[in-house]
Structure formats: structure tokens, C-alpha cells
Amino acid sequence: MDLNVAVLGATGAVGMELLSLLEGGALPVAGLRCFASERSAGTSVPFRGGTVPVENAERADFAGIDVAFFSAGAERSRRYGPRAAAAGAVVIDNSSAFRMDPDVPLVVPEINAEALAGHRGIVANPNCTTIVALMAVAPLHREAGARSLRVASYQAASGAGARAMAELKEQTSAILAGRPAKAAVFPSPLAFNVIPHIGHFLPDGSTEEERKLRDESRKILSLPGLSVSAICVRVPVLRSHCVACWLGTERPLSAARAREVLAAAEGVKVVDDPGALAYPMPVLATGEGPVIVGRIRVDEADGAGVSFFVAGDQLLKGAALNAVQIAEALLARGLFPRPAGPEHGRGSSGGH
Amino acid sequence: MDLNVAVLGATGAVGMELLSLLEGGALPVAGLRCFASERSAGTSVPFRGGTVPVENAERADFAGIDVAFFSAGAERSRRYGPRAAAAGAVVIDNSSAFRMDPDVPLVVPEINAEALAGHRGIVANPNCTTIVALMAVAPLHREAGARSLRVASYQAASGAGARAMAELKEQTSAILAGRPAKAAVFPSPLAFNVIPHIGHFLPDGSTEEERKLRDESRKILSLPGLSVSAICVRVPVLRSHCVACWLGTERPLSAARAREVLAAAEGVKVVDDPGALAYPMPVLATGEGPVIVGRIRVDEADGAGVSFFVAGDQLLKGAALNAVQIAEALLARGLFPRPAGPEHGRGSSGGH
Numbered sequence: 001m002d003l004n005v006a007v008l009g010a011t012g013a014v015g016m017e018l019l020s021l022l023e024g025g026a027l028p029v030a031g032l033r034c035f036a037s038e039r040s041a042g043t044s045v046p047f048r049g050g051t052v053p054v055e056n057a058e059r060a061d062f063a064g065i066d067v068a069f070f071s072a073g074a075e076r077s078r079r080y081g082p083r084a085a086a087a088g089a090v091v092i093d094n095s096s097a098f099r100m101d102p103d104v105p106l107v108v109p110e111i112n113a114e115a116l117a118g119h120r121g122i123v124a125n126p127n128c129t130t131i132v133a134l135m136a137v138a139p140l141h142r143e144a145g146a147r148s149l150r151v152a153s154y155q156a157a158s159g160a161g162a163r164a165m166a167e168l169k170e171q172t173s174a175i176l177a178g179r180p181a182k183a184a185v186f187p188s189p190l191a192f193n194v195i196p197h198i199g200h201f202l203p204d205g206s207t208e209e210e211r212k213l214r215d216e217s218r219k220i221l222s223l224p225g226l227s228v229s230a231i232c233v234r235v236p237v238l239r240s241h242c243v244a245c246w247l248g249t250e251r252p253l254s255a256a257r258a259r260e261v262l263a264a265a266e267g268v269k270v271v272d273d274p275g276a277l278a279y280p281m282p283v284l285a286t287g288e289g290p291v292i293v294g295r296i297r298v299d300e301a302d303g304a305g306v307s308f309f310v311a312g313d314q315l316l317k318g319a320a321l322n323a324v325q326i327a328e329a330l331l332a333r334g335l336f337p338r339p340a341g342p343e344h345g346r347g348s349s350g351g352h
Numbered sequence: 353m354d355l356n357v358a359v360l361g362a363t364g365a366v367g368m369e370l371l372s373l374l375e376g377g378a379l380p381v382a383g384l385r386c387f388a389s390e391r392s393a394g395t396s397v398p399f400r401g402g403t404v405p406v407e408n409a410e411r412a413d414f415a416g417i418d419v420a421f422f423s424a425g426a427e428r429s430r431r432y433g434p435r436a437a438a439a440g441a442v443v444i445d446n447s448s449a450f451r452m453d454p455d456v457p458l459v460v461p462e463i464n465a466e467a468l469a470g471h472r473g474i475v476a477n478p479n480c481t482t483i484v485a486l487m488a489v490a491p492l493h494r495e496a497g498a499r500s501l502r503v504a505s506y507q508a509a510s511g512a513g514a515r516a517m518a519e520l521k522e523q524t525s526a527i528l529a530g531r532p533a534k535a536a537v538f539p540s541p542l543a544f545n546v547i548p549h550i551g552h553f554l555p556d557g558s559t560e561e562e563r564k565l566r567d568e569s570r571k572i573l574s575l576p577g578l579s580v581s582a583i584c585v586r587v588p589v590l591r592s593h594c595v596a597c598w599l600g601t602e603r604p605l606s607a608a609r610a611r612e613v614l615a616a617a618e619g620v621k622v623v624d625d626p627g628a629l630a631y632p633m634p635v636l637a638t639g640e641g642p643v644i645v646g647r648i649r650v651d652e653a654d655g656a657g658v659s660f661f662v663a664g665d666q667l668l669k670g671a672a673l674n675a676v677q678i679a680e681a682l683l684a685r686g687l688f689p690r691p692a693g694p695e696h697g698r699g700s701s702g703g704h
Binding site: 194195205206238279 | 500524528541556557581583590594596626633635647648649653654659661
């Protein structure tokens with residue numbers, strides 16, 4: 001079937017990647033509509049040689065839309081998501097609005113596509129850093145059982161959107177010219193600096209980003225008791241996140257076996273040949289679909305475990321590509337339009 | 353006593369910081385001589401309004417020098433260090449040449465100044481990342497007993513010297529202007545990138561930097577069996593290293609108690625007030641003597657432990673300042689000139 005597709009947030013960093021993937025033929029697109037809040041409505045975005053008008057989401061009739069990609073922040077997702085779903089669309093939401101809702105599948109297709117079966121019109125796309133880390137963690141978990149996960153992140157400006165990427169460039173130019181760097185999107189200047197603060201701080205001293213990494217990892221891996229400790233840090237990179245990971249495992253895992261398991265995993269590329277100076281870096285991951293894993297070593301400080309380094313394009317696998325892959329997985333499983341019937345019908349409010 | 357001081361590598365990034373500290377009155381300097389290999393000899397460096405000629409280390413007579421700061425790489429330290437020590441100087445060596453030599457004290461004065469007592473004319477200044485991490489780890493170890501240490505580093509260009517800092521600026525300008533970035537000092541372009549590769553790779557898949565962090569931590573803390581796992585990463589920061597640390601402890605340690613212990617530790621500044629957006633960053637650490645510690649939280653995945661983030665000026669506490677503090681500690685302990693007598697005399701070759 002060809003899909004009528006909607007995009008909310010088409011002019012953002014993730015939205016532009018989404019349109020680029022759709023132009024490249026990622027999904028069978030019958031028609032495209034773009035939505036924004038009142039402020040941005042009335043403009044247009046280029047698509048397939050023409051332009052698509054940006055409609056006001058507030059007054060929009062979402063009827064006839066099969067899949068709606070939302071990437072305009074949690075507040076707008078909460079505002080327009082349920083309405084789009086009620087009109088019959090499957091909303092694939094890139095924000096944090098619904099991720100921890102037990103009725104909403106939180107999906108990385110290579111890891112837990114089976115969770116899509118229970119969807120009720122909204123599917124959540126996980127946090128970008130979580131996706132990048134779990135693409136490497138999940139295959140190792142299937143092999144040896146995840147016991148604990150420690151993550152130090154190296155997150156690009158793109159994770160904070162297109163304005164943040166522009167701000168990093170402006171700050172960098174200013175510093176090189178001997179002028180002071182101004183910060184508006186970031187809490188401090190990011191150019192030639194690193195900032196261990198992503199998202200708001202929570203009462204326990206963690207940031208929202210660190211909490212997402214913990215809670216979303218547990219949900220995606222179906223390991224509610226997994227110990228996850230994260231230190232999330234913004235670095236002056238424009239695009240592509242990296243994570244340094246220590247994964248404690250239930251069963252012993254050699255570096256060679258971890259490498260084999262990862263090499264066989266879908267969506268993962270092992271680049272781990274120090275002799276050839278081959279290891280994951282943002283410049284290697286940018287524009288690539290698979291995440292790149294390397295620096296794989298055994299870490300047996302507290303029982304079995306491995307450490308490794310992952311790089312992934314935050315805008316692609318960390319956001320737009322994963323969202324498109326969710327749509328492809330729904331299509332492949334016959335879950336478009338969303339399942340009808342007493343349990344999954346549009347009017348159902350029963351638990352799942 | 354006033355000291356006759358020599359500097360080898362005076363025009364390097366660390367050498368310039370050393371001269372600046374000496375100009376600022378860090379040590380009672382009676383006289384200053386500067387040395388370099390034949391290629392650089394004949395130039396001069398500014399000092400106290402005048403200039404000091406750079407002498408050829410190859411032909412140099414080190415007689416009369418009390419303390420010689422070496423910061424020109426391991427090869428030159430191995431070449432000239434024993435000669436300077438034989439001439440009566442105490443060599444404070446910033447390279448890796450002698451750090452793991454059991455006859456050479458490896459000293460961070462706030463942590464193990466007592467190791468200086470056994471010196472035989474050469475004292476090693478530890479690796480910069482190791483110093484920055486251990487300044488926070490050591491007080492917590494004294495309080496609760498270190499069991500395991502995991503470190504992900506965010507290392508500035510300064511760690512690779514003045515040429516590396518210039519290269520990062522050139523690469524950044526090139527990328528902002530749409531030109532390709534060229535890498536000579538770094539294995540790949542560092543601008544808007546991160547590189548999980550510092551020092552050569554070793555047969556076990558670790559880098560030299562990661563090995564130094566393990567071996568030097570064990571020696572400085574006198575914990576030969578300490579489990580240390582490091583992932584060392586270069587980031588596009590000009591100066592000041594950061595480390596994300598997970599420290600497993602023998603005894604329970606609350607975040608509040610860890611904060612108290614660190615606040616009372618010499619050379620450490622606790623900046624850990626998320627509500628006021630206060631946490632360690634390279635921009636805060638640059639030019640500061642103390643290392644900055646924050647983001648302190650409990651991590652009990654594998655027993656007692658804490659996680660935290662540290663920023664320290666790589667050129668100051670990570671190198672030049674620690675070297676000067678070693679000289680001050682030697683002076684305070686009456687270990688200048690180096691101890692005479694059968695056990696520590698110049699001609700002694702006995703074990704220690």
C-alpha cells in the first residue's frame with residue numbers, strides 16, 4: 001500500500017532528514033502533508049522538485065493520513081498527537097512525550113519490533129543517545145545477558161536541533177576571531193568546551209537525558225531492573241553522537257565473541273582495527289545508517305563484561321531513520337492502518 | 353634556598369606554562385637556563401623582561417643546576433635525564449620515560465608526596481589525564497577504599513602539545529570555510545570530531561594513554577591490584593581535560609559524604625550545584641590550579657561506589673603546576689639537593 005504521510009516539524013534538523021529519506025524512496029509515499037504550529041504555518045518546504053505547504057496543526061484535519069511523523073518537541077506531540085491518532089493516523093513520535101507510557105510501544109526495530117503489535121495509534125521513537133547505545137548493547141545482551149550498563153556520552157549539537165548546530169558554528173567563529181562566544185540554546189558556550197548537562201536537572205542530581213537513557217533502555221530491552229548509570233555530555237561536534245560503554249554481563253563474553261556477535265547484528269558495523277587506525281568516530285558515522293562499534297575490550301572488574309565505543313548519526317539512526325524504519329516495520333507486519341477489532345480498535349480504552 | 357633552575361622544552365606548551373609559573377614566583381629562582389636539542393638550540397625565550405638563551409642539551413654541562421624540568425618527550429628525557437641527574441640536578445620529568453621505573457617516584461604532591469623521600473635524582477610527573485582523575489579519586493579512596501575505576505576521558509588538544517592546539521584551530525577554520533581539514537599531529541581531523549585514540553595501540557587493544565591511566569593510578573595510589581578500565585578520547589577542546597569516572601569503593605559512600613570529602617581535599621574545588629548550572633567544564637578549569645569536581649552521584653550497580661565528572665587544566669595541574677609543586681615539596685622536605693649518604697648517594701645503584 002502507498003501511504004499518505006504527514007510531518008510535524010518539517011523544517012527542523014530531524015524533519016529535514018525525514019524528508020530527505022522520503023525523497024530517497026524510504027517509504028511508498030502517496031502524498032505528503034506538512035504541519036506546524038500557527039507561528040510557522042503558511043510557509044512551505046521543498047519536496048520532489050515542488051513545494052509542500054506547511055499547514056496550521058491547530059486547525060488541521062488529520063483524516064486520510066496513514067502515518068504522521070512528529071518531531072516538534074514534547075509539548076506539540078502531547079497537543080496534536082492524540083488528535084492525529086484519533087483521526088486514524090499512526091503517529092510515530094520523536095519526542096519524549098509518550099515514551100514511558102505503558103500503552104505506547106517504544107521501538108528500535110532491530111531490537112524490539114515485536115512491541116509494535118500492541119500499538120494504539122502512537123509509537124514512540126526513543127531518545128537518540130539511547131538508540132545509539134542500545135544498537136550495540138542489545139545484541140550483546142541477547143548473547144550474554146545484560147547485568148549493568150555504564151555510559152559516558154559525547155553528544156553532538158544536532159541533538160538540540162538545527163538552531164543549536166548554527167549556534168555552535170557561530171560560537172566557534174567568534175572564538176577563532178577572538179570575540180566572546182554567546183550561548184542561547186546551550187547553557188554555556190559549547191565551542192572548544194564540553195558541557196555535562198543535557199536536559200533539565202532532576203531532584204536526584206541526574207539530567208533528563210541520563211534518566212531517559214536509563215528508563216528507555218529498560219523498556220526497550222524489557223529489563224525493568226537493569227542497572228544503568230549515565231554521564232551525558234555535550235561536545236563541540238555538529239552531528240553524530242558517541243558513547244563509551246561498559247556493559248556488565250551475566251555470562252562471560254570475550255572481545256572476539258563480542259566482535260562476532262556485533263558483526264552479525266543488523267544495523268551495526270564493526271570498525272575495530274586499531275592497527276589500521278579504524279575505530280568509531282562522528283566523522284565516520286555521519287550520513288551512515290548503521291551505528292559503528294569499536295574499541296571492544298573485556299572489562300571484568302565486577303564479573304563478566306565488555307567495554308566499547310559507539311558512534312551513530314544522531315539525526316539518522318538516532319531519529320529520522322529509526323522513525324522511518326518503524327513505519328517500514330509497521331507496513332511489513334500489516335499494522336497500517338492500525339489494528340482494528342475490540343482489543344486494538346480506535347475506540348478501545350482497555351489495558352494492554 | 354634559591355634554586356638554579358633548568359628547563360628542557362621551554363618553547364613547548366608545557367614549557368611556556370612552567371616559565372609563566374616561575375615568573376609568577378612559584379619557586380625561589382636564583383637562575384634559569386634553558387635547553388633544547390641541537391635543532392632548537394641558539395634561539396632564546398623571554399623571561400622576567402629579558403631573554404634566556406636556549407643551549408644545546410647535547411653538549412650541556414648541567415653542573416650547578418638544582419632542579420631540571422624536562423618536558424620535551426620521552427626520548428629526550430631518556431637521553432639527557434640521567435646525565436642531568438648525574439651532574440647533581442634533580443630532574444622533574446614530565447615524560448613517560450621513567451614513570452614506571454620502580455626507582456623513580458611518580459608523584460602528585462597532594463596524594464603521595466611521601467614517595468619523594470626515596471628519589472635518586474629523577475622524579476616523574478604523571479600523565480595529565482591520570483593526575484586530573486586521581487585528584488578526585490584519591491580523597492575518595494582514603495575515605496572509602498578504591499575497588500575499581502572506570503574512566504571515559506574528554507581530552508583537549510593541549511595534551512598533544514602546542515602544535516596540536518594550532519592544528520585544531522586550523523582545522524576548525526578550514527571546516528567553517530568549507531575547506532577540508534588536514535591532520536598531521538592527530539590521526540584524523542579533530543575539529544567537530546572526537547577520536548578514541550591517544551598514544552599508540554598496544555597488543556591488548558588498549559592505547560598507551562589508557563595503559564598509563566591504569567598503571568600510573570596503581571603506582572600513585574599504591575594499589576597494584578586496582579582494576580582500572582579507561583576509554584580515552586580526544587575532543588575538540590583547546591585546553592583542559594575532563595574525565596567521567598565511576599569509582600567502585602570497598603565501603604558505602606553517599607553523594608553528600610563524597611562531596612564533603614572532596615570539598616576538604618587540597619587542590620580540589622567542588623562545583624556541583626545543578627540548580628545553579630554549576631558543574632565542571634573545560635572553560636571553568638582553564639587557568640585554574642585546582643581540579644573541578646561535580647556531577648557527584650551514587651552508583652551501586654556492583655556494590656558501593658560513586659560516579660562524578662572532573663575538569664582540570666591539563667597544562668597546569670596536569671603538567672607544569674604539578675611539576676612545580678613537586679619541586680616545592682622537595683624543597684619543603686629538605687630533599688634539595690637530593691639526599692646524600694650510602695643509600696641515596698649519587699653513585700648508589702642499590703635497589704629501593
